[in-house]
Amino acid sequence: MKLRDKTILITGGSAGIGLEAAKQFLEAGAKVIITGRNQVKLEEAKKRFPSLITIKSDAGNQEDAVLLLKQVKTLGGIDILYNNAGVLSPASNFGVTGDAHYENALNEMNINYLGVIHLNNLFMEMLQSRAESAIINTTSILSYVPLNTEATYSASKVALRFYTEALRAHLQILNSRVKVFELLPPLVATEMTADMDGKKITPENVIKALIAGLRKDRYTIRVGDTKLVYILSRISPRLMSGLMNPKKLNALLK
Template identity: 70%
Template sequence: MTVKNKTILITGGGSGIGLEAAKQFLEQGAKVIITGRNQDKLNEAKKKYPSLTVIKSDAGNPEDAITLFNQVKALGGIDILYHNAGVLSPLLNLGIPDDRHAESAAYEMEVNYLGVIRLNNIFMEMLQQQEESAIINTTSLLRYVPSIVEPTYSASKAALGFYTESLRKHLQILNSRVKVFELLPPVVATEMTADRTGKKLSTQEFVKQFITALKKDQYTIRIGDTKALYLLNRFFPKIAYGLVNSKESYKSLQ
């Protein structure tokens, strides 16, 4: 996959992995558009990297998706749609009745799963018209092994993983030029993981490895601990489950 001179749209690009990806894609000679819900973060990103194009847009909002498409079309279109936006709801014990269980799950599925499908559908014709284009869906190592403290988040990423595999095969059957990548991060040092202890990969190193794999057309991009967990889960699923769900995880639910 060629990155230089491509126009890339990154959802959730105002901070964390998304902003670091925007920075490194710019350094690779790409044009970058980032979206996000927080205008202040977008403004700060624009101030830091003036060549960025920023658009306020909520990845889970159907109306925003249509508006975003029209704005991107007016700018000349894109070659790569990179779904980076994601949400993680606060910890809730599913064993205790609480209306927030369904509310949290619906929110996560709307942003992490349905929002991705919605944007892919809207932008598909535009991407089909490019000589070389791509869709990048971000799942997680939790798409292989669920976390008991992040149950519905894990489910949303598992759903996105299966969808990504199917989308790739559908486009291959149609002889489409749109490449479909699945990006599987380990635990990366971002705002979302700020309260976690233990090993975390820096955003800089994560994005560096991601772009290297993208340029090699590595359609399933497992980085860091995701590689080890994937293999371990295939042959020793109980051990993999135990690594993801430590004794501290059980204590947090009590």
């Protein structure tokens, strides 16, 4: 897939993986629109990359999504929708049971999964009208092996992975020109994971792998340790679960 002269919309693009993606897509010759909930962060991103178009929008809010579509239409539309926005609620804040856990689970599922479906549905007609277009969904290494302390986040990414595979197959049956890519990063060094221990990959390397995969039309893009976890989880799910959830990590659940 060619990126030069494409228009790309990145949700959750004001920081972390999303902002790095904006940077590298601009360098590849694309026009980039980013969204985010924090106006200050959007303004900071604009200062760093003046050619960015920024729109304040909550990926989990249906009214915001409809308004976003209208705004993007006035800008001439997009060729690529990159569903990058996501939330993770630290288990240490609420455990894995109780009312607080349920409320956080609702938020994770709404933004990480249902919000993606809603945006894809809204933008599908626009994407179908383009000569070459794509949807990119960011799932996770945890869609293969869940982290016990992040049960609902893991579940939201499993749901998104299955949906992504089904959406791709459905569009291929219809001979659609919309390509569906899945990015599966391991633990990434971002603000969202600052309190998490473990080996982390940089957003820069994640996006380098994403762009390389897009250019080669590699629809499933496993980055870093995700490749090994994918293989081992198929060979020995129990072993892989134990490696992902050591005793000191499971102690947080008590």
